[in-house]
Amino acid sequence: MPGLIGSQGIRPGALNMGRIFRALRYRTEQAQYVTYHRLPVYKTDDYGVPSGTIGTQELLLPNLPAIIRPAVTANYQQERAGSNIIGAARIYTPNMSTIKSVTDGIGGGNFNQNNNTDFNEIEGWDRLITNYRTIFNPPTSGTSNWSSDEGTITSDGESVTNTITGNGYVRYTATSKNALEADRLRFKIKTNFTATLTSFTVINAAGSPQTLTYTPASLTIPSGDWLTVDVPYISGTSSTSIYREGTRYATTVGGTYDYETNVDKLQLNYTGFTAITNTLQIKEVEYYKSVSWHVHSLKDMTDGYIIFDCVRTAGRNDGRRRAYE
Numbered sequence: 001m002p003g004l005i006g007s008q009g010i011r012p013g014a015l016n017m018g019r020i021f022r023a024l025r026y027r028t029e030q031a032q033y034v035t036y037h038r039l040p041v042y043k044t045d046d047y048g049v050p051s052g053t054i055g056t057q058e059l060l061l062p063n064l065p066a067i068i069r070p071a072v073t074a075n076y077q078q079e080r081a082g083s084n085i086i087g088a089a090r091i092y093t094p095n096m097s098t099i100k101s102v103t104d105g106i107g108g109g110n111f112n113q114n115n116n117t118d119f120n121e122i123e124g125w126d127r128l129i130t131n132y133r134t135i136f137n138p139p140t141s142g143t144s145n146w147s148s149d150e151g152t153i154t155s156d157g158e159s160v161t162n163t164i165t166g167n168g169y170v171r172y173t174a175t176s177k178n179a180l181e182a183d184r185l186r187f188k189i190k191t192n193f194t195a196t197l198t199s200f201t202v203i204n205a206a207g208s209p210q211t212l213t214y215t216p217a218s219l220t221i222p223s224g225d226w227l228t229v230d231v232p233y234i235s236g237t238s239s240t241s242i243y244r245e246g247t248r249y250a251t252t253v254g255g256t257y258d259y260e261t262n263v264d265k266l267q268l269n270y271t272g273f274t275a276i277t278n279t280l281q282i283k284e285v286e287y288y289k290s291v292s293w294h295v296h297s298l299k300d301m302t303d304g305y306i307i308f309d310c311v312r313t314a315g316r317n318d319g320r321r322r323a324y325e
Helices: 017-027 318-324
Strands: 031-038 041-044 050-056 059-072 083-085 088-094 127-136 146-148 152-155 160-164 168-177 184-191 195-204 211-216 227-232 239-244 247-254 263-271 278-301 305-311
Touching (some): 059 127, 059 239, 088 278, 146 152, 146 160, 160 168, 227 239, 227 247, 263 278
Antiparallel strands (some): 031 127, 041 050, 059 088, 127 278, 152 160, 160 278, 184 227, 195 211, 195 263, 211 247, 239 247
C-alpha cells in the first residue's frame, strides 16, 4: 500500500481496492460501510409527468464498502427549522463487479445482480448514508437490561443470544435514554433455524407508552448468516424497506410516538418453530445520526475502483432541533 495514499488522498492508478479498504478501515474512519439508498422511481404519463404510481421500489442496501474524503463537512449557514447547508466529499467505491458480489454477511448478498435486477449501477442523486455519530447504543456485550418472554438470554461478549423453544420477543429496556438527535436505527440479527421477524418496536418513556412499530412483510431471518437492518428513525415515516439477498420486504412504520420523549425499550418480535430448542442472536444495535451524501457526478471509473463527487445538501443543527420540534 505504500505510495498509493498520499497527503492529497488516493492517487490515480492501479489500486487493490479491497486491500486499501481493509487497511484504511483499521487505521482511520475514512473507510467504512455505508447504506446505499435510491428513492422509488415513479411511472410517468405520455407527457412525462409522474403518475404517482411507483414503477421501481426504493433500494435500501446496507454494508457497501466505501472510502470517504470530505472536502467540507459543515459550514453552518443557518437555514429554517434548525437546518444548515453542509458540504461536499469525494467517495471511492469498488468497481461494479466487486460491489455486486458484496455478500453483506448473507448468502447471495443484497447487491448480487442475479438476485436484484433493479441495481445496475450507482446513479446521479443516489444516496450513500454514513454514520455521523452514534446517539444511543444498547450494548450486546452482556445481558444487562435484555429480557425475553421465552427461553434464556446469554451473551458471548459480542452478541446477545436468546435460546428458545417457541415464539416470542427479545426486549432491551433502557433507562430513559435521549435519542432525539438520531435519525436511523440499525442492528444485525440471525438464527440457527427458520424464523420470521414479524415486527420490531421502539417504545418511549411517556406516561402512557407510545410506540413506533416497524412491520416487515414475511421477512425470514437468515439461518447462520447475519442480516443487517438499517431503517429511518424519524417522524412522518410511513414505509421503508428491508432487503435480503436482493429481495425487498416492504416495511410499514406506524404508531403514536413523541420523538422528544426519551427511548425506553426496543423489542423484536418473531415467530418460528415450537417445541424445538433454537437460538436467535442480535448485535450492533444503534440509534445514530446519519450523513447523507448525494452522488453529484462520476469523477473516474477504472477496473479497480469508481470515484464519485458527492454533496450533502442539508443537515440539522442539533442545538436548535429540540426548540423547533
